[in-house]
Amino acid sequence: MRTVLPSIAREIAVLAPGFRALSISVSASRMVRPDLGKQALEAACQSIAPGAPAWADAHLSAWADVFRKFGAKPQRTACSADALRKRTLKVGSLPSIDPVVDLYNAVSLKYAIPVGGENFEAYVGMPRLVIADGTEEFDTIKGGVPALEAPEKCEVVWRDDVGATCRRWNWRQGVRTRLTADAKQMWFVLESLPEMPINSLNEAGDALVDGLRLLMPDAAIDTRLIGAHIE
Structure with missing residues (x-):
């Protein structure tokens, strides 16, 4: 199998x-x-x-604080987990999109954690979590038609060798690497801050892996813990 080996810029640890x-x-x-x-x-x-799980509010609040640090406004562009929770608590449900997307959205809701799913076949090089310089290309949809935009300078983005794949850390995924159920190589990232207990992060990962194994019993799956550290 192709194992994804993401990297995290030193600045993220700061x-x-x-x-x-x-x-x-x-x-x-x-x-x-x-x-x-x-x-x-x-x-x-x-x-x-x-307020459930017990650490959910603190975790999502910590994400809002981090977003403010790099210039994002969490009231308008919240982290993906916060946006999902608020929408669900308001209307009581989320629309079904795709078996795999539904599965990782369920994990995000249950554990109050941002979860991204990507079609790794569409990547050029490995994913990197970096501070944007503002020149990266990000493909999206505007007014119903494909469009290119660029992240703001100093914004946190996931990217590959072509451009940004997810803006404002985990706020909006790009079109080029969007995951669907027919992808052959998939990559998921479950992102947490210290306010979420590490055992809960591992439990969330196990829940996603268990669901994927029920969905696709013959899939090959590799799980790795990654982090940002100052040397």
Whole structure:
């Protein structure tokens, strides 16, 4: 299998001390239970409650603080987990998108953690979490048509050798590397700050891996803990 080996810029450790994440590489296989993702998402939406789990509010608040540090406004562009939770608590549900996307959205909701899913076949080089210089290309959709934009200088982005793949750390994913259920090589990243206990991060990773194994029993999966450290 192709194992994804992400890198994290030194500056991230200054911006978000204690940041750590689970990087999960998947060589996909045939799906045997395509309804599993939708079921997991529905269950997560029904079980979500304000202030749960116990560390959820502190974790999402810490993400908002980090966003402010690099110039983002969390009231307008919140981290992905906060946006999902607020939407679900407001309307009571989330639309089903795709078996794999539904599965990782369910994990994000249940554990109050940003979870990204990417089509690794579309990557050129390995993913890198960096401070943007403002020249990176980011492909998106505006007014229903494809468009290119650039992140703001000093914004935190995930990128590859071509350009930015996710803006404002985990706020919005690009179109080029967007994950769908027919991808052969998948990459997931579960991102946490110290306010989320490490055992809960591992539990969230296990929940995603368990779901993927039920969805695709013959998939090859590799999980690695990554982090930002100052040497």
